[in-house]
Amino acid sequence: MSGIHPFRVLRAKPLWIANGVITGVLALLFTVFYVGANIDPAGHTKNLPVGLVNADKGAAVGGKQVNLGARITESIQKSTASGGKIDWKVMDEKEAKEELGKGKLFGALVVPGDFTSSTTALTDTATTKAPVRPTLTVLTNQSAGSVGSSLARTATTQAAENASLQVGKELTAQSGTGQARLPAAARLLLADPAAVTVEDGHPLDSHSGLGMTAFYYALALVVVGMLSANVISGQVDHTLGYTHNDMGPLRLHRPLIRATRVQTLAISSTLMAGLSLLMGTLVLVGAVGIMGMDASHLPLLWLYSVCAIAVTGIGALTLLAVFGTPGMLVVTLVFIGMAVPTAGATTPLDALPGFYRFLAEFEPLRQITDGIRSILYYDAQADAGLARGWMMMAAGLAVAALFGFGVTGWYDRKGLHRIPAETKPEKTAVPA
Structure with a gap:
């Protein structure tokens, strides 16, 4: 116990500088991405x-x-x-x-x-x-x-x-x-x-949100995958004993189970893939069953929803595993900050500045939205965006796997383990 009052940390300049830089950059980037893309279509x-x-x-x-x-x-x-x-x-x-x-x-x-x-x-x-x-x-x-x-x-x-x-x-x-x-x-x-x-020229059903349900449905899939990755990452760390888990006033801590970074990412990704079946089902039930969204090809929509959540979640888990604590900021920028303005849902890609059109070529939300739009509005025609959606999700999963397991494997080989080093006994001098 140091005896220093907790509020004295507010006097620490590094605390203000570090948090100021991070929050300031986020505020600037989100403004540029959102306002810049839509200011003059x-x-x-x-x-x-x-x-x-x-x-x-x-x-x-x-x-x-x-x-x-x-x-x-x-x-x-x-x-x-x-x-x-x-x-x-x-x-x-x-x-x-x-x-x-x-x-x-x-x-x-x-x-x-x-x-x-x-x-x-x-x-x-x-x-x-x-x-x-x-x-x-x-x-x-x-x-x-x-x-x-x-x-x-x-x-x-x-x-x-x-x-x-x-x-x-x-x-x-x-x-x-x-x-x-x-x-x-x-x-x-x-x-x-x-x-x-x-x-x-192409009438839609009344519960199609004037052509916007595809975007909001796709956005729900991406947000569910992204946030679930954060939850799963934290729960796996807690289960392995690397972090504690606060439940209201209670703090729970499990015994340490030694796991390499590669093993931890594999466990998290497996959990994400399995739970995507549940999450994809519930998203579909919520949108179509509860809210009454107009939709056809329901088995295909369910399969696409499950895969979209799984790919988004595994991609987010990869960034969290590679970047650690800052990974959530990277995840937010990639899957939300840069994704929403370039999805081609509100403002068409043909009305975006060149930089945003470039981002739209690989941003996940755009690819997922095109596939959902094809299923909901265009009778699931492959060349209406569905084929591209499947291909880009497959490519995204492959890139995430190569990047995530490649970098975490390199961390393990370099000895940058999450396993705490054994405490060595102190040497004492023996009197002559």
């Missing part, structure tokens, strides 16, 4: 994939075959109005539906089959019928992310409106003095002939 958008469909069959005008839809799609492709933010993908209606149904398009602009015939009918001076305004359809895709769908909708709607004005100029120039003989309604429509309507 529109400004950082580049090559956001949007479909461009011309289903117009054309019509005979003045003895010539005319296809205004082809003119519109061609002008949109050549336009520089988007500043490189939109990557227009020319395709037919079937391809557009398939791409929207895989989350590979954030939206689409569709020119209908009767566009030319409906548009040119506005210049028909012989008809007495009320003119029918042609329609350009903007398709959205909330399943690919609300922000990305919103960006695509804005750009596509603007492109459709500009195309309508351009067609109006051409029709006005062609009709010339004949405009005076047109019905009053037709003359009003001639300058801006096309109406723009917005439809959901």
